Amino acid sequence: MNRTTAAYAATSGLPLPKRPAAPAREACPPLPAPVVRDLRERGGHSPHALLFGPRDLVVVTGLPGSGKSTLMRRTVRARRIDSQDTRDRWDARTPSWLPYAVYRPLVRLAHYAGLRRALRAGAAVVVHDCGTQAWVRGWLAREARRRGGTLHLLMLDVTPRQALAGQRERGRGVSRYAFLRHRGAAARLLRRVERGELPDGCGSAVLLDRDAADTLRRIGFTG
Template identity: 70%
Template sequence: MTIRHTGLPAAATNTGMTNTGIPAQRAVARARTRERARSRRRARLLRDLRERAGRSPRALTFAAGDVVVVSGLPGAGKSTLMARAAEGRAVDSQDTRERWEARLPRFLPYALYRPLARLAHYAGLRRALRTGAGVIVHDCGTQSWVRGWLARDARRRGAAMHLILLDVDPATARAGQRDRGRGVSPYAFARHRRAVARLVRTAEAGTLPPGCASVTLLDRDAADALRKIAFRD
């Protein structure tokens, strides 16, 4: 709606005459101000860097002490992105798994000691959070309770939790699993697909997932272009 200010009508120049148009104009102006404020908040909270044709940013920066969660399908490139861009701030469950695999006999299936490896991962994550420094955390998408824990811990410290979400199609993610020589079962992959699709839909609808202060959506090209995830001192 466009309002043109052309001066007071002739009738309004009479003493004691009330111009009923002014309150309406003020109400419209206030509504437009609120809508601009909501638009600015949405722009800060949701960054969609998909389909940028190589023009996506090379760095993402967050406040000191914040928690950044990197989520997406298995094989989407989460660990690769964190290894390249996290600058020593990463807590990746894949690293914990590889350390356990290196210590145990190769014939032991991972499913046998997976609960212990996960406990070790969460213990390491807890230690990292207790330092109060910014941390970047690997998330498989299906463990919503982990994001809830991270969000509560961040709030207690006066910090915030942010989500970086890799929106990669299932075929590309499957190819990524083959490239690394490690895949997940069809049942587990279907669970991941549902969980990640739910997160993407929530963000695309303009609603932040519970506990998130911001969401950044990346496709594979944007993830490949990203070189640094950093925290302001």
């Protein structure tokens, strides 16, 4: 795994590698070797910005309560698709006595429909990922490659205790079963990324701990 060098830490922005677009009638070239940037354990001395190519897609993943939605709302300077936003809209127009489990399938359907519309529009997008739906990352990787861009993974690496505290702070949590499922999926993905084994079609990954996430001020796209 390639750890980020001190030169990156000293700059305000960290540009991520992007693959040049191929002519429409030519076969797509092989993907370059994936790159892993580890910004953990820097005590806040990490980049203030992460910049991606204009045709790229970015996935933010981590445990429930790790701060994905908070990070996206605070830093993303582009189109963002967050399942939490979709849930909030549905919560606002459904009776308070109706359990979320009843309309959760509709929330997920609306979320993926919104994501599909954003992708069809051709915009650069930052997407919230719960971490347990590998097919979503596969879908995004294919879409990024089709448009001549790259899929990038931003992973929030926080402890289960920090994630549970985050759920308490926002006043909304997941069941113990669901959390254990997320915890297992996140741990497996983190181990793979630390070995430099990124999900299929993913061109780079950035590992963030809580300090690095708090230091970040911008997630954007060039061009």
